[in-house]
Amino acid sequence: GSGNSQNCDLVTPKINMSAGTNVTVSFTYYFRSYTGSSATLSYSTNGGSSWTQVQQWTATSANPATFSQVITALDGQANVKLKWNYTGTWGYYFDVDDISITATITAPSAPSNLTTTVSGSDMTVSWTASAGATSYDVYSSDDPYGTYSFETNVTTNSYTTTYTAAKKFWYVVAKN
Secondary structure, three states: OOOOEEEEEEEOOOEOOOOEEEEEEEEEEEEEOOOOOEEEEEEEOOOOOOOEEEEEEOOOOOOOEEEEEEOHHHOOOOOEEEEEEEEEEOOOEEEEEEEEEEEEEOOOOOOEEEEEEEEOOEEEEEEEOOOOOOEEEEEEEOOOOOOOEEEEEEOOOEEEEEOOOOOOEEEEEEEO
16 A cells, blocks of 8 residues: 555475476466556576566556466476566555466486396496486396386496396386
């Protein structure tokens, strides 16, 4: 009301879009304008240290209005935050609802060229790195047709374990 000022933010927690492309931000909103008031949508790719404005509203919108935009600067970014801001003096409001943040995720290719080598008491299972993989789940079984058990998750394209004389069968799943 009269003599008062508003300057408020709605900020998301950090969002990891490192595996995403075509990042789309969508929401419904209602902005009611008063002289000097404005609303903005901004993004940060460094956890909120700096912000880049995407859109600004200064005129009253329909209720509800829809915003949807691909923000390519967010593609592949691991430390994304979004911020909605309303600033006004003796102003009205900026309502935001039904926020949706989507992206196209490309699954990594399957690991290939799985090999095992023995050196002393260590056995190393290695494979060709998969494009887009950030880690790998390693599984083993005593029977090629039996149940495989999870061994570990690794961030490199090899896994070393203590060698036993028992025959083992291995498979690896790429993850992102």
